[in-house]
Amino acid sequence: MSVRLDGNVIILEGACRVEDAEPLLGWLQADRDRMVDLSNAEHLHAAVLQVLMALRPAVSGPAKDPFFRDWISPALGEAPVGDPGSRAR
């Protein structure tokens, strides 16, 4: 299991797989104030990523993996300006 709940923090570690999306979603739906710790995540499956994009929990990082840090993290932070697609909430 690459996703676990520690107190009020959801920790994603290593390579998160498609089946991690469901528990992650469940924990976030139960308590929207939960933080998500991504600092040890190496890869997020698209299913996991879209849960984070849709619910926008507070995330802590930064991720160590360069691909993750450069290209994925920005989508989980502030909504980029001039992008109606992701500002749509």
Add this chain to the structure above:
Amino acid sequence: MDDLLQHFIVEAHELIQQATDDLLALERAPRAAGPMDSALRAVHTLKGSVGLFDFAPMGIALHAAEDLLSALKEKRAGIDAQAIDILLACIGQAERWVATIEQTGQLPPDAAEDGYRLARSLRSQLEEDPAQAADAIPQTELGWIEELRARSGNAALKTQDAPLVAIRYTPRADCFFAGDDPIALLRSVPGLVAVRLSSRNPWPPPAEIDPFSCNLRIEALSSAEPDRVKAIFRFVPDQVSIHEVPSAAGLQAPGAVPDAARGAGARTLRVDSARIDQLADLVGEMVVAKNALAHLSRQFEDGLDRKHLAQGLHASHAAIERLVAELHGAVMDVRMMPMRDVFRRFPRSVREIAGQLGKAIDFSMEGEDVEADKAVVEGLFEPLLHILRNAVGHGAEPELVRRETGKPEKTRIVLRAYRDGERVSVEVEDDGGGIDPAAIRQAACERGVASADDLERMSDDEAVDLIFAPGFSTASEVTDLSGRGVGMDAVRSAAERLGGQASVRSRLGLGTTIRLSLPLTIVMTKVMAVRLGQDLYGIPLEGILETALVPAARILPVRDAEAFVWRDRTLPLVRLADLLAIPRPPEAPQSLKVVVMAAGDDLVGIAVDRFAEKMDVVMRPMTGILARMQGVVGTTLLGDGSVLMILDIPELIG
């Protein structure tokens, strides 16, 4: 409202109109490239403008519309009626939103729901045919590619000339079940220089999220060779579009084209109506100045022997006069506008009405370039919409009937404008069932519009003309037009307010033509209204020098006439009641209200009961029998429907 928003509203109206025109053109010719490009440009530009404000639902809907259009364009397979419907629905909603924004500065509260719903239906059109990979970059793709490039934060990238590969990857909703991990795929793309992750559809509320239904959209730029990038996505060709982006310079150039093309395409000059009014006011002032100056010059000529000064004044008078004429001409030119500006709103209206009423209509327009005064053109929208509604509702027969009589199944309705000497005619012609004079007679009798005897004597043409009679239209014809019951009598009075006439020509079984004949220009005349008892009369303002209050004691009887002293001059006093042969009020007032005006070369004081307001009116010259009426230059309809007679005082004095 801030300038930016105001500018947005004006631009949005134009873009919405453009998109509508293009979509309707596409409906007629689904494979036409021109309207497709133009519609895409309009929607894309509008979406971009919306992004400047906090109108997210509108942005989402337009974004979806843009995606659908660009997918349809790439496919080159033409555009079907269903797609046109949903796109028009989206544009129609955008139009309503802009109207709300114009009033309140923000979107209505239910906009989010409507926006998502529209986006969903637009996307569902897309779903069935995922975008194919294509090498050529469609115009709309350039937008996001350029955005991504600009956002990449890599200065070298923005200016570099090296080619890039642009990837837009929209995984299928069920891709997770096929074992795909789109993020893993993205990770394996070599030479990534920019990535944007977004959602294909707006995210649903948290409680409704299905974690296993993929809703991602991935856009990326890579500096790797195109073939290497394509190899990575070889198993998902139906979900990705890959384009080669030549270079920064190459990208800029085509991107700049649409704007320039749009500028050239826009034929109408936008003139602030306030400016027009200002110019018109200026003309009014110049007229007054001219009169005063003429008077002054005469004074010098009479009283003082200073010929040179008088000559100078005359010259200046002439100059002002010329200026007035020029200014007037310029104002009128600016005010001329083509019928297109109002006509272009009709195809969609007719389409909607036909849809509501379940009629098959072949609608066309002619003479959109015919010009007329702004007030005439703009004043035509409501009456024409009503006539068109009638043509669809009453003129068009059911298809079955048409087939039996050997007519084409679709009822042909033509909206036509043409110059007719100094007038412009606008007519709506249909090849429908025509108007049955017998039915009109019966209805007119039932509704008490005319007596049975009168109806008996009327010719068929006269009977058909009764459709314009007040009270002929019944409450059952109350339409959603302006939310009130508007009969054809409203059409006729609207035409008359514009200085025109409405007429009908109909042949039973063959069709009906309703024609509005209108003046090319409406000359607004400034008049001063005065009261005599309860009656209101107008006096053209250009002849008036001043209004004065003259105490009754200061009125000097001069044989059987009267006079008074005004600014050291003795002026004849004429009572308007006498001029019009109306009895004077029984008790003489303490003081007289006098209009001092020019009558020929002399000045005269005209006594009235009361001064009323000054107004700009559309003066209609007297025609027919009334043309011989002495002392009246014309009439105008007042806002309350009453008629104001505008007097020719010099002629009345004789």
